[in-house]
Each structure stands twice: as structure tokens, then as C-alpha cells.
Amino acid sequence: MNHEQRTPFHAIEYACTADIVPPQELNIQVVIRIQSLVILFLQSITAERPSIMGLSMICRSKENSHGTRSFFGEDEPLFLSHLTYSRPFSNKKFTKAFVRVWMVLRISYKLLEEGKHATQRELFYRLLSEAPNYFRCQKQVNDAIQDVVAVVKCSRYSLGILASSRGSVTGRLLIQEPDGAVLDCTNTGSAGQVITGDLNCIQNWRFQSDARYILVVEKDAIFQRLQEDKFFYSVPCIIITAKGYPDLASRIFLHQLRCTFPMFPIVALVDWNPAGLAILCTYKFGSVRMGLETSTYVCDVKWLGLRSRDIQLVSKESFIPLTAKDRQLATSLLSSKMLQNKKAYQEELTHMLEFGGRIEIEALYAHGYSFLGKYIAQKIVERDYI
């Protein structure tokens, strides 16, 4: 693919995305895709010159990922193009992963035929009992599911698999469920309102809000503090956390909010370290690993804090030296395609590396628990985000 021949208006014309098949068409489309795959496989082993068909899947690697700035200066999401590769059975390095994909495909096929859904966690326990030699941890199940998405080119939800969610929301938001029930997010406990993993359900939620901002928080502890302090009463906002790297449901939820309230600035409060910026980037640009599913759910999230200018607010004792892993991640981010046009972000990363330390949000508590709210409020009022 010639990267120089891009149209200036829309850089993701050649993006490859996983289809989100409407529930009523599941049996028709996805089942047929899986059946076709089985038939092709059987044809390969029964051919005149038999072979074991490799699993052709969209390549989730840097060679196939793209991220750029559009003609209008907006940040485009990170997306995958159509480069495919074949996962061979015959290469023993990939054999186990090959079988894992077929095992997940089988369960997915069964779910679709029965019209049911299962969470990834449910899938893990099922596979753990059925094939303990193949699945020993959730990550292996998650990877196999991503592979299946890349093979069948359908989203997880279309495959009958629900993404378990860790996300929570609180603040000035009313969620109306399809059955008419309304959830008031100002009246939740300190853990907030859980964001469901049922993507269909999220997409059917209707929102009402008198907020002015959407605040994305990296850490659950900070989220709980802001909830307990009822921060959303002092600054009209909706607060979301995915407790670290965002899961798909949290990203879709944020995207739904963005679509409903396009005028609300979305600001993020993360630790001042490379991982904090990486989390922000996952909301902002998406990720390669789930590039097929998430490129359409990115949001223009601004970096509120912590940033280098906040160092003065923190005592020296709170500085934690950067680890080798931190430095490696910072270097990778600095050279990443998506940050090439984000000079301010690059400067922050460079500063982190030069400074040699990282700062956690909790360091602001040195000024008292109420300081956190004041800090955020001041930043928002001064529009001090990048």
C-alpha cells in the first residue's frame, strides 16, 4: 500500500474495521462466515495436494497500523489497514494459538446458533474446564478472541461475546434504559454506576445531562474521592473511570456520551508518567491490538493533568524514579506515529525522561484531600488542558 497516496480529506478510507452485525442478522452473516471458514479448511485437507489451511487474519502490527492528522487538523484515530497474514498450523510456534482460535470459533458459533451471549470471563472458565492445556489465563482467551475478530472481521459482540467491563460513571448524568428505567448517576455509591459490558445495551442507552464537561480519570481511587466529594456539584461534569487502560465498553460508553453531548470538552486526569499518557492515548487514538474494533470509538480527550507544570505543586518526596519499563514506553511513545503532530505531548514525555521521575495524582493530597477538587476546577476554568 502506498502511504503517500492518501486523500487529504479522510485518511481512514482504507481502514479495516470489524463489522458490527445487527443482532437480527447475526445468524445470517456471522454464522455463514464461520461456516465458510470450516468448509475452506475441510477443502484444504481433502484437496488433491492436501494442506492445512492457515488462518488468514488482519495483521495487528505496526506495519498495518496508521494514524495521522486529518486535513482539518483533527487527530485521526489509530486504525488498521487490510494487510493480512496467515497463521500457520504447521509452525509449532503458532500451533497452540491456531487451535485456540478454532476453539473460540466453535463456542462463538454455538452462542450465535443459540442466540445467546457470554462474557469473556465466562468464556475463560468454560475453556479452562474444556481445554486446560490451551487456556490457562484470561489473556490467552482475550488474545484468541482478538484473533477470531481478525479472522472473521466481526466485532466481539457480533460473535456473541460480551466484553466484561471495569468502567464506572458518576456525575450529572441520567441514563435511560430501553425499558424506560432511569439511572441517576449523582445518586450512586462511591464505586459509581457500573458500565455494562453489553455493548448493545450501551448503544441503546439514552442520556440526559446538565453537565458541561466530561472528566476521564485514570484511577479508581481518585474517582471514588471525587464521587465522595460530590465534585460534580461544584463543577458540572460527568466522571468516568476504566480503572487503568480502558476496556471496549468504557470506550464505547464515552463515545456515546461524546455523540450525545458533542459540545462537552472531555478532559483526562492521569498520572504524570508514560503509562498515564499511554492510557490517555488509548482513549484518544485507539490501539493496535484492538484496532479492528476500537478505531470508531475514539474521542478527542484533552490532557488536563498531571503535567510538567504541576511539578511545583508536589513535594520532592513524592517523586518516584522512572523505571526501565517507563523509559522504554516513553521512547516508544515518542517515536509513535500518532504523537508526531502532538508536540506538546512529546515535550511532556521528553521532560519526564529528563526529569527522571514520575508523579502520581495522589501526590496532590499533600495539600489536603480537598485540594484535588480545587486543582481540577481551576484547570477546567482556565481551560488549562492540551
Place this chain on the structure above:
Amino acid sequence: MSIAEGTRSLQTLLPDGYAACHAVIGDTISRCRHNNGLCRVTITFKLLENSPPSMLTSFVLAVSDTGNGISSEDVPKLFQNLSSKLSPPHHPCSRPLIWGGEIDMLTSEFMESEVRQYHVKDALSQAKVMQMRSIPKECGTFSGSNIIFNFKGYPQETMHYVSDMSSKIRILMLKTVAVEVCVASQVAEGTFYEDVLLSCEGLSLSPELSSIDRLSIGTANYVEKSGDIQRDSIKIGKAFSGSSESLAETLWFFEVCFAVTESLNTTNSSTKIEPKQMKVLFFEDCVCATITSTILQTLNSKVSWDRFGLSIKDVQVTDTGIALIEWEGPAQLESILLVLHRYRSSQTMLQSWSRETQLCKRCIEDALNDLKQQNPHLFCSHSSKELQRYVPDLSCCLSKLISSSSDIEFKDSCAQILGLQSTDYNDIRSSITTRLLQVIEDLDKQPANKKKGHKETGSKTSSPDESNDNLIDEEGDDCDYFAGNSIWQYQ
């Protein structure tokens, strides 16, 4: 001091009789092999005293041949560095063979009218060749030579040594040279009775047969005779190569022959596999020799045994110069004999055996591949076995998917592709298993270089790192944390 002790101390001062025998027999066979016609090499023990062969006695060992004879110019060259021409294997004979370093030789070329006589002193070091009075040829036209040693020792042991050497030469089934071992006993004054102990008759085979085919027949014969083994149960794998692609430039050849036997008792297959020993016989210019360190190293570390389902545990050289390779492999594989033969294309001495490692490795792997083509079940590679382990699970998974489908049309299509009448789970699973195993077997039979062409590659990002299998991830299924680091690194 006993006689034996006395002779042993004497032996340390004198040249090794066994080494001399080995060198002369080897040189004679090699010389005859390069003759245009057929030759016979006869090794004769002539007992001079009437004492039993098991007693210390004087005897003559004569190595005679019906070759072209040795020209006057070539005679001095014959004894130059005779001892270094071949590396004789150590021998198990505990008792010495006393030899004064002297050799008598008679030789005559076809057109000569007389037989030249030579007496050689210090034959294994700085040979002093003296020409004696020639004998006129009175009984017709002939050519050949006769090299005579006078030994004092135990004829029975020397006979055993020479017979062992000859029985190994028999493996080569030489096309133009017949070797026989005789014992001549004096029955009366000047009258000897000759008894042929052993003969190597490669000449009886069809002249059309190539050298490597002869070697394979000889190897099978050797295995058959050395144990109570049915000829049909011996599996042969062979290969040969020249030192150069061009025949004209080929200075030497390398031949490899494997003879393996399969155990009929398959019930042992589930029991723990015990290491077994592979015997390696090495021949140089048609005579058995001590295996070289280069070849030993090649066997030990260069040959890709794992491609053939074998693991090498240890390689040793015995006192008799034979290499013993301790191996582990399929339980059905009972014994392996490996015969290696390197020989010069002409009589010219070589400076070195160029590309020896490369040639040796290639030939051995080709011979193993030959075995594998014929007996894929015995020489299945480790990686193929690994793949086979996944077949039951994969076929089970696919069969469940097909047979549990509610789409009858889909099930029928699958059964039709597999050539089945029913869509029964067991039938589908069995058919898929058989076909997958067949593909894996076919793939494994392909030579390594061809297989590389078929190899597909996977992407780094998507391939699960098996070493991370034990990583316990959190509930966070969409968590990019692990991938997060790698993702950014790949940008």
C-alpha cells in the same frame, strides 16, 4: 619374566605388526580397486611350525593380489609413510604381534618377463628398499604382487584380527576386488593345505549395481549375520555425494548407509524409552579405519537428528575404533547401524578431505531422509510429533462445531467434502484426524530445504508468546496493559 611379558616389552621397541598388516592390506585393496580389471586379494596365513595356532609361534602373513603389479618407480613410494596412509583402528588383541619391521615383496607387471623381488627394512618408518635377484617368469604371462611378513606371535589372534577386518570389508561388496582369507598349514615337507576362512565376493553381484547399492546390500548382510535378524525386517537408507558438483573435479566420494531394525514388540511403545546405541563403522579407501574427529563432531553436533525423531545423548569411540552413538527415539526402533565410507576417486594422495563436514552432514541427512521416505512412522521429526499432538483436539473441535450445527445443509456439505455418508460426530472426527495426520506426515517427509519454502510466518504482535502463558491477567479483557507496552513499541 614370562614369555608373554618379555614379548610385550619387546613389542614396545618394535613396530606394530597389526598396524603394518592393516596398512598393507588397505593399500593393496585400494591399489587393486583402481585397476581396470577384476582383482583378487588373498591374505594367507602360513604356519611354519606345527604348534597349535593358539600358541606363540612363527608364521608368515602374505598379502597377494592379481592386480597390475607395481612398477620399479612406484616401489619406493609404496613404503613411504606407509603407516600414515591409513589410521588403523585399535585392536582388541591383548597379546603382541612381534615383527622386525621387514617385508619381502614380489611383484611383476603384465609385460615384464620376470618377477622382481624386494626386501624392505624399517618398512613403517624410513623404509630401506633393496632389490634382490629377479625370478624369471616361467609359467606364462601374469601380473600381480605378493607382500610377505614374518611374524612371531599368536596366529589365532592375528587371524581373528584379519578376519574381522575382512568381514568388515565385505560390507562394501567391492565391484572389482574380491578378498579372501586363507590358512595354509604344512601337511608335509614343502606341502601346504590351504583352507579358505572367509571370502568377500562383491563380484557375484550384478556389475550394473552402483557402489552405494553394493554398500547397502553388504550392510544388510552384515546386520543379518551379526544377529538373529530376518532380512525383511532390516530397513536401509542410503546416500552418497562427491566432493564436487562436477564429476571431473571430484577428488573423493562419501557414502552413507543406515541399516535399522524395527521391534515387532509394539507393546513397549508406552514404556519409558531407554537410550540405545548406534554402531558406526567407518571406512576409508575401502578399509575400516578409526573414525575421524571431524566426522565424529559432525555426527555429534551438525547432523539434524531431531528432524528424524532421534536425540543424540552421547558419542564415544571404542578401543576398536568404532563409534558408538547413544540415542533416544521411537520405541519401535530397535537398532541402528551406520556405515560411512569415504574414498578417493583416483590413487592420487589427497592433501585434505575438503568439505568433509558439509558432505558428511548432507550425506547422513540424505540417508536418514531415504529411511524416512520408506518408514515415515519410524523417523517422524520432533516438530512433526509436536504437531500431531494437537490433531485430536483440533479435529475434536471442528467435529463438534460441524456435528452440533443446526444447519443441516452445512453439515451435509462438510460430510460431502470429507467423503462421508453420515454427519455423525465420530465419523467426522476420525476423518479429519486421519487427513490432518496425513498432511503432517507428508509435510514431514519433505526435505528441509523444500519445507522452508512452505513455511508460513506469523506476525509478532498477534502471536502469543508462549513464555507468557503463565501470566495471570486481570479480569480486564480489553485491557491493553500487556499489549499496551508492545503496541507503542511497534509504532
